[in-house]
Amino acid sequence: MRRSGAKPSPGEETARVSAPAATSGWRIFRGEEGWPQSLTELPAVDEAEPQVLFGSGARDLLTEFDPDRTVTIVGSRRSGSYGREVARELGFGAASAGLLVVSGMALGCDSAAHEGALDANGATIAVLGGPADVPYPRSKEPLYRRILASGGAVISEQPSGTETHPSFFPARNRIMAALAGWVVIVEGAHRSGTQHTVKQAAKLGREVLAVPGPVNSSLSELPNELLSEGAPVVRDAQDLLDHVLGPGQTQVRGVGPELESELLAALIAVEGGAGTCDAVAMQLDLDGNAAAVALARLELMGYVAGSAVGRYSRTQLTPPLP
């Protein structure tokens, strides 16, 4: 097959994908009214300030922009369920507290952060490497539509019709780092795009927060190193909000319905790492059926969540104090 046949030309792709978005396309020039002031700090650290930003969706998200109420949540593209769940929860918590969530719509953590924010009916901005009217990666087109449909925005430096090039992504990372007052690293390996974002944020003097990860996973290298260097730790959305809004300003941890003693025991077992019916049954010396019933009840009450492969993990909901 000819090379040109394999890849649609940029024009074609734009025409096909962006038809609905084209109506809401807009742009904002540097220095124009509403240009995010946080971007003007870029030249001070020898980075180019974007000349223009192209966008789709809600323009006022960018023009009425407050970096102090904005968090950038980034992480690895190849993160597992841990990274994705944490990113989703942080996105959810931040958006529920009225913060604007910025991320890159990449696979893994980025998308999860957007989804979390959208689940909380919050606002979110996706900063893309390629043009703002083309969902990238393509598999995230549903998310792209959802962001636009629920009052979010997608922005990019690249004009419509540009073909995505690998060098766009580091450039995109500097915008993500510069936009928000806080940058949260969920997961990331050394020499990754996430590390690039961290460097830019540090240069700009943005506060970088990190989510601790398992020490034997390469995806925890970056956050754990940041933590050892003294970065604030983010264990859950509450930690993040305490940093951004001041300690105790907003409470995210919900309080769930009351638990019978067997359910409480099962919940503690899950907290202790028992992820399957068998593990819970063994730990509590229950028969398998009772453990399955307990886990299903906890899931219905929202205390635990099952992953796609059917393993249970603890959610943010806390049981009421006795």
Add this chain to the structure above:
Amino acid sequence: MPIARIQTFTLLGVDAFDVTIEVDVAQGLPSFSVVGLPDAAVRESRERVRSAVKNSDFDFPDRRIVASLAPADLRKAGPGFDLGIAAGLLVSSGQLPEDALRSCAMAAELALDGSVRAVPGAIAMAERAGELGIEKIVVARDSAAEAAMPAALGAHRCKVVPLDHLRDLTYLGTTGEPCHSPQDLEPDDSALMLGVDLEELRGQPTLRRALEAVAAGAHGMLILGPPGAGKSLAARRLPTIMPPLEDPEAMEVLRIASACGQNGWHGRGRGPHRAHRPFRAPHHTISPAGLVGGGTPPRPGEVTLAHRGVLFLDELGEFSRNSLEALRQPLEDGEVTISRVRHSVRLPSRFVLIAASNPCPCGHGEDSPKCNCSALAAQRYRNRISGALADRIDISLSIEQPSSEALAGEPGEPSAVVRERVVRARQAAMARQGCANADLGPAALRLHVPLSKEARRELTSGHTKLGLSGRGHDRVRRVARTLADLGGREEVSAEDIDGALAFRRRSAK
């Protein structure tokens, strides 16, 4: 010279179709031809017949011999026409009396020395012979037991004449005619027949509960777990706890095995008088035709060989999409229809589907820090199970490697004990609705799954909190019905719903 007519059969799928052999021995240059769309094996039967006749103290006539297989437009396959052609030739050349073959069907292959060999499909052929009202069917001694089975079940009275050698044809119609007396079917004991027992599954209480529910309700099941967790071990033992085959079901199983030449009639000892639930575990490189059947003439595939038993798809994510899509019809209809230009063949395929898969391509599971699969690859792996397959999977569970204590500990409950509970649950289901719980449609679900007040509340909250789809809702009710049957409850309780919710298939985020 009279024209001899012999009734015989050809196999299409697992059914026997009537074929009449007409043999004419006429004046003319010596020749021997077989007409009527014979395949290579049928055409070569000329050579076998020639040698067998010569070596059986008969004369091979030096005349113009034509054997015609009617109907002329049906393609005939296999060596089963040898005996019929030879017998026709002997009658037509006056070496056997014409009335010896009156109301007599034949199906066997000839060896060069005249001895008679068994051919696949004797059960289907004897059944068809009985339907036609034929008095006796002549087969090789090795397949006599098979051919006598329809009569043993009282379907009809077609006498079975076992033959060792072509020369024994002279006894036909005389008082010295051999006869095979039918034997009764022995009861199904799959544990004995398969040589495995559920007690070998140690630990894994959740998996055991799921297996029991699958056996009782005939639900489809998906097992996710790392290599070595016992997925195949468990699936292989499922037939041993399923309810024993009823006689008509056993007959279907034996009939299919017979048509596929699997009844051990080559002296391997496993006589056909005992059926067991089959267990089929095709390799993931299998083609769609190998899985559901195909070819010319159509041959049964793995789904038909698994009829009334278990089809186990290990490494589900590695099967080709085409193969999995081909399972749609057998899963929905319980049979496969293979259409060819001149005819279509229906192959029965009612089986319990067990699928096993690693949680992700590397096997560690996305939850594990050791997993280095990209999110996309893992998602693609999970997405394989979709459409028709997903609709039939009522029970899904994730298992882990059993602990060393469990492995070193006591053996688990033996198959016979579990099977008793399963049989009771299945009987309750059959008495209530006349089918297994997995086959309950939406309307039947409303009728036969009465929910207690708490159960109804639990299900409603599953619907709102867990985002159950309509079909997911039905699956939960079906499984809850089975759990209640196993517990001996007529009304489905909240615990049953909870247990079924824990077994539900989770969609990937």
